[in-house]
Amino acid sequence: MTQLHLRHKNILDHGAAFHLSRAVLDRARPKVLHTQDYHELFWLVNGKARLYLEDQKQTLVEGDLVFMPCGTPHGLQGVGEACHIVNVIVPAGEVDALLARYPQANRYFPPSGHAPVHLHRGIRALSRLSSAAITLESAPRTTLHLEAFLLPLIAELSGDTRDMPEGIPAWLRTAVIAAEDPATLQGGAAGFVAATGKSHAHVSRSMQKHFAMTPSDYINARRMAHAARLLAGTPDTLPEIAEALGLSNMSHFHRLFRAQFDITPRRYREKNQKGVIQPV
Incomplete structure (x- = not known):
């Protein structure tokens, strides 16, 4: 497939x-791939899309966020009903200046020609991203306003991925991030496996390899971590x-919580809410 270079x-x-735009993706397959001399990040507000790269194609769904580096040939195609995306274009010089001050952000801005970074945002994270984009859309096109958008996003993404093992496949990384969303927690192990798009057996093998846990053990650990935050705050x-965590059996909830924290939920709340003033 021939290529077009954008400047x-x-x-x-x-x-x-920066430049921010919103678009409905064409459902026709792109006739050419294009490269560019700028970085861009885009996400699907709704619908599905195909991301074409030189040697593969990826399916994108609502909430998928892609950081596309300079010089990487790619193209996008809408799939099915109208697919709405938001796209932010950032000149390479702006990214270089940001990385000089925050080198840890380089995982989201790969070098020219490298593979894009593909992440997923759950419904709440997607809502925050959409609100931030509305603010950016009406802001002056300055570095100050660009970084006011990028830095909170990068900090949030870094928090999501800080405990990821080395070598974890992209599909499992996406599911682990999705497991921070209460909507995924409600679905339990089945919801977690569904987020991967893989078979239960394949997910189980991968979880044992990278986390030494079953999908059920992992999702229950995330459930109890979320329960602890709710109990304390x-x-x-x-x-x-x-x-809220998809656990209808209170005895089971108590057993899971005590196994993880060696304390009952009620006692945990008493210890961690001392001095906290609750709203009237």
């Missing part, structure tokens, strides 16, 4: 630090917390 000077206004009752 930021033909897209951005003179002196602009909210006035929600124990049944409300258990229900």
Whole structure:
């Protein structure tokens, strides 16, 4: 497939630090792939899409976020019903300046010609990203406003991925990030496996290899970590917390929590809410 090269000077206004656009993807397969002299990040607000690279194609779904480096041939195609995306274009010089101050952000801005970074945002994270994009859309096209958008996003993504083992496949990384979303936690191990798009047996083998845990053990550990945050920071009752995590059996909830924290949920709340003033 032939290639087209795009330049930021033909897209951005003179002196602009970024360009933001919204689009409905064409359902026709791209006739050519294109490269570019700028970085971009885009995410699907709804619908499905195909991302074409030189040697493969990837399916993107609502909530998928892609960091595309300079010089990487690619193309996008909408699939099925209207696919809406948001796209932010950032000149290479802006990214270089940001990485000089925050080198840990380089995982999201790969070198020219490298594979894109493909992540997934759950419904709450996607809502935060969409709200931040609305603010950016109406802001002056300055470095200050660009970094006010990028830095919180990168900090949030870094928090999501800080405990990832080396060598974890992209599909499992995406599912592990999705497991921080309460909607995924509600679905239990079945919901976690569904987020991978792989068979239960394949997910089980991969989880044992990278985390030394079964999918059920992993999702229950995430459930209890979320329960601990709710116990310490909210006035929600124990049944409300258990229900939010997809656990209808209170005895099972208590056993899981005590096995992880060696303390009952009620006692955990008493220890961690001392001095906390609850809203009236």
